[in-house]
Amino acid sequence: MGVTGSPTNINQGTRTKGGIGESTLRPDGILKVTGEFAYSSDMWHEDMLWGHTLRSTVAHAEIASIDISEALATSGVYAVLTYDDLPTAMKNYGLEIQDTPVLAHGRVRHHGEPVALVAADHPETARRAAAKIRIDYRELPVVTDEASATAPGAPLIHEGRDDHHIGHVPHPNIVHRQPIVRGDAEAAKARADVVVTGDYYFGMQDQAFLGPESGLAVPAEDGGVDLYVATQWLHSDLRQIAPVLGLPEDKVRMTLSGVGGAFGGREDLSMQIHACLLALRTGKPVKIVYNRFESFFGHVHRHPARLHYEHGATRDGKLTHMKCRIVLDGGAYASASPAVVGNASSLAVGPYVIEDVDIEALALYTNNPPCGAMRGFGAVQACFAYEAQMDKLAAELGMDPVRFRQLNAMEQGTLLPTGQQVDSPAPVAELLRRVKAMPMPPERQWESAGEHPDVRALPGGLSNTTHGEGVVRGVGYAVGLKNVGFSEGFDDYSTARVRMEVIGGEPVATVHTAMAEVGQGGVTVHAQIARTELGVAQVTIHPADTKVGSAGSTSASRQTYVTGGAVKNSCEAVREQVLEMGRRKFGTYHPAWATAELLLEGGKVVTDGGEVLADVADVLEDEAVDIELEWRHRPTEAFDLRTGQGNGHVQYSFAAHRAVVEVDTELGLVKVIELACAQDVGKALNPLSVVGQIQGGTIQGMGIAVMEEIMVDPVTAKVRNPSFTDYLLPTILDTPTIPVDVLELADDHAPYGLRGIGEAPTLSSTPAVLAAIRNATGLELNRTPVRPEHLTGL
Structure with missing residues (x-):
């Protein structure tokens, strides 16, 4: 890894070990790799019941009747609940649009929709009882794509819609539509010497997190409930759960339990309300743990997309215009579809300067599985298409694809198609230069083992399908x-609450936020910030819960920026209060106490010249300092619904990839040899964690390029492959070498100059792999994932 760039402003007087800029180790790291970490599925409570969800076996049907009598009579069963048993008039929930029923009522809208709940004294008893519930389904025609969703007389997925998007969509089966128009794309087309078009398909990807959905609900003596759950956003869950239970929010107390990954799949509710309902009905703790099959139905997925793009360029390689139409399949319920549409449209042009654009993005309601947040949402689908277009244009012009991109790369000061100016570093051309300059992996690596080839380095791997015959190398580039x-x-x-006190004669700090630690390493960074700002060696991270103000969602690459900013803000306030206490207590003894140039360093109060004034322990000997503050980044604004103009985003991140692949052209097998990445991170608060995030995002993008896709039957809208037997994931044997070059160009608007990093590498790794496969085979390959039949024509 290389780390270069300009320094950023941090507390230069603080030299406490483990602060900002150091590769401190994760406090949960050893526990996780040894299997000792307690995930939400490991929770246990005395006299606990087990909950189970019965799901629909069809994608679209009327529910004519439900008979629970046999299930309820099963020995060991304590409760069976259907829609009619819900305690309040509020029976729906949703992130933005409350269109998702807690349990299906009158109709099911997708395969796997929750219909009934069972609580029993053993998980297998609950499952067997659920299987005894008799449901009479009367199947209805399914809506599966844009044609069937918007055809005259098409079944309406949600009749009588009254959400705030309905007024600007052309059909009730369209969740949200966002055009972005700047300049005159049609007139600019006349200036183009070359025009290329493409139709692209992006498959439905699963978050495939390690730990399936799970949680434990415990009824309380005050009539409320305590919920211990793996989630991405405690306060959003609370806002949706409490009205359904008919409880005030202060009687629904939520604590984050160990989260086995998320990637957007835990932004929506899954088992939270179900466990609480069963606990309140039975008066006993209820635990729900999905198996992998249930998990595929229990959370949203990445929107599959169909994208049509047109670009033009002059003979000297300058882009003239861009037109595109992006259709996202949102499935049966809205989830995060409106936000995904906003991202897909506003980022559809990519990191390029194009003055004349005509963009339309929309999301559909269908009877397919619900889709919502997943790492890089909206931008991932668009990047796949516009990067394929860049390669097409470069080929038509006879130009190097990297050079062509650099000629058109945005930079600081560029106006986006939304009219927003990029007011922080945008080193797109430099990232491309760096990733291209990285050393190439050796040719024919499988021969380095000697007489017998190392088949692990070949397409097909340990299946031993080739010893190098028919294997062709390809190289591809992409930037997002x-x-x-x-x-x-x-x-x-x-929001962050920071407490500083003296324990055992030493100053210590406690940081309390509601941030969901889902594997991204926030618990590490928050401690680093506290050490940097307060100069203390010992920092405790309080478990995340709803006893402190909201931290927002662990998504959108925002937590280090926003919750890190809140921790920094609260630490600064604590520091100033400690110093003020010292001024009151000791200020008469030294004139330097009256100055503002004071820092906390190693348990000492010092002047800016390093003169020690007092021990912090002496200042805090009588009382602790405890401060909770909110922190906001600069405001954004909604995009105009006609033109798409508006300062819609707060910050941008950039990553570039070079993919090297080897393809067995006879069998259609692909081996990704290397995925080199260059990314600007603003400031690497924890360099080791930064590289881990980049490598993880890179592999997730590679997965959708060559193997990952949820298959949905186009006739029945049923999921065909809800298991890791049939839904393929990259393993360690599929993982290529991932050299990373980290660039640090500070964003002056962000805490420490940092830039969110987790999603950007997921964008560009997918089209880079596709570009490399095209380079090896000469095929157009306009869909993800690429399968053997796409390469062999079989």
């Missing part, structure tokens, strides 16, 4: 543009 944080006027903020 991703927003950071919540956008379009959302009140994006976080």
